[in-house]
Amino acid sequence: MKKIAIINGPNLDRLGQREPEIYGRATLADLEQALRAEVAGQAVELEFFQSNHEGAIIDRIASLADRKFSGIIINGAALTHTSVALRDALLGAGVPAVEVHISNIYKREEFRQRSLTAPACLAVITGLGLEGYHAALRFLLKR
Numbered sequence: 001m002k003k004i005a006i007i008n009g010p011n012l013d014r015l016g017q018r019e020p021e022i023y024g025r026a027t028l029a030d031l032e033q034a035l036r037a038e039v040a041g042q043a044v045e046l047e048f049f050q051s052n053h054e055g056a057i058i059d060r061i062a063s064l065a066d067r068k069f070s071g072i073i074i075n076g077a078a079l080t081h082t083s084v085a086l087r088d089a090l091l092g093a094g095v096p097a098v099e100v101h102i103s104n105i106y107k108r109e110e111f112r113q114r115s116l117t118a119p120a121c122l123a124v125i126t127g128l129g130l131e132g133y134h135a136a137l138r139f140l141l142k143r
């Protein structure tokens, strides 16, 4: 049984409710449903977690390592650009992670073009919309 966690950071609970021109109209619940449908019938467990609190995300990442998860898909949202603590948590967990951004961070403001967490991840997918989470899931399941 492979266990993959999908972690979404601050404000992504509002997905589908604001700024649809950047983030689309689908909600996090839609994303969860679509990812669960993708792995239906496979020996795969998905765990979804969203928080607006940096420490809660860090605690969760540590618990994934303790519970022997095989992969993490993380959209750290704004924490991507600011959080050394999140980077350290990913490095410390030692669980293979893929960083996903719905928008193309390199087409946006300069402050979004730097990711502090990317070096702690195997790969980064940016700008594919919610398809990026599916691509990350397929990648992690093939490893």
Ligand code: CA2
Residues within 6 Å of the ligand: 010, 011, 012, 014, 015, 016, 017, 018, 019, 023, 075, 076, 077, 078, 079, 080, 100, 101, 102, 103, 104, 105, 112
């Ligand atoms: O493109 C991405 O996925 C981001 O990680 C989203 C973050 C942003 O800070 C990053 O630079 C790029 C923003 C999350 C806020 O998302 C909202 C979505 C809909 C409505 C309100 C907020």
